[in-house]
Amino acid sequence: MSKYTLAIHGGAGTILKEDMTPELEEAYQAGLRQAMDAGFAVLEQGGSALNAIKATIVILEDNMLFNAGRGSVFTKKGVQEMDAAVMDGRTLDAGAVTGVRNVRNPIELAMEVMLNSNHVFLSGKGAQDFAIKQGIKLEPDEYFFSQFRYDQWKAIRDSDTYSLDHTHQRLEELMRDKKFGTVGAVACDQNGNIAAATSTGGMTNKKYGRIGDSPIIGAGTYANNATCGISCTGHGELFIRAAAAHDVSCLMEYKGLSLQEAMEIVVHEKLMAIGGEGGMIGVDAQGNAALVFNSQGMYRGFKSSDGASVVAIYK
Numbered sequence: 001m002s003k004y005t006l007a008i009h010g011g012a013g014t015i016l017k018e019d020m021t022p023e024l025e026e027a028y029q030a031g032l033r034q035a036m037d038a039g040f041a042v043l044e045q046g047g048s049a050l051n052a053i054k055a056t057i058v059i060l061e062d063n064m065l066f067n068a069g070r071g072s073v074f075t076k077k078g079v080q081e082m083d084a085a086v087m088d089g090r091t092l093d094a095g096a097v098t099g100v101r102n103v104r105n106p107i108e109l110a111m112e113v114m115l116n117s118n119h120v121f122l123s124g125k126g127a128q129d130f131a132i133k134q135g136i137k138l139e140p141d142e143y144f145f146s147q148f149r150y151d152q153w154k155a156i157r158d159s160d161t162y163s164l165d166h167t168h169q170r171l172e173e174l175m176r177d178k179k180f181g182t183v184g185a186v187a188c189d190q191n192g193n194i195a196a197a198t199s200t201g202g203m204t205n206k207k208y209g210r211i212g213d214s215p216i217i218g219a220g221t222y223a224n225n226a227t228c229g230i231s232c233t234g235h236g237e238l239f240i241r242a243a244a245a246h247d248v249s250c251l252m253e254y255k256g257l258s259l260q261e262a263m264e265i266v267v268h269e270k271l272m273a274i275g276g277e278g279g280m281i282g283v284d285a286q287g288n289a290a291l292v293f294n295s296q297g298m299y300r301g302f303k304s305s306d307g308a309s310v311v312a313i314y315k
């Protein structure tokens, strides 16, 4: 039996202790721990990495504090459109959905795409139809609403975030202030099988059907038993351009780097070079975990069969 490990994140960004109340910090810590313990229990009982990450992500999606499932951010049009992906490192099977609404747990839909469709990546209405056909649980808009995310969106909804004149400079700062709250989990089970998953509402005020890195295999999510499982969080556009998750795997496979070394190069060198703020979590087939970020903070944790157990928020 090999060492088994689960690592999780709940988003990265400008997360500063001075902006946090003790109650809120406690709530984040408790949310992370609850999700981590649930996933780890699956591994402990001999369950698969895939089932462990699913158990973890469902809990984080149901938790209003995180930008995934319930509590997702609002788009330019004031609705919530969610993305999710999962990958099985044993078979290199993958499933992903983008722009889905009213799906209670987008990770379950991504899993369904992987296991019970002939496709890898479904979008919008088609993904929705597939959800209905497969009997995936749906919820009304109200279920996903959180006042906090709504207020965040209201503050910037009348703006365009992508220009670079002065006004938008300030806006960029404002955006940066909005923590990236995506959730992710990666695991290596008792048999040395690896899986990775990511789920998100994307970025506040996103428009034109914008898709981030989270549901894109190789960008925000990747798993391969030969190397590692990775889930990213941060400014998705840059993670897509860096093919971030897959790049970690490549550095391990082609250059023989360790998980930690490979993640540090991608997060601190390659992403930084193009202004890609955020971080990622990873596990390798020996059950080693790594949690690396270049932002002020990242909600994160990992638990391993050797007794290690960590939940942390700040640098």
Ligand code: ASP
Pocket: 011, 012, 067, 179, 180, 181, 182, 200, 201, 202, 203, 211, 212, 213, 214, 220, 232, 233, 234, 235, 236, 237
């Ligand atoms: N990476 C996500 C996206 O760009 C956002 C996040 O990590 O919070 O959609």
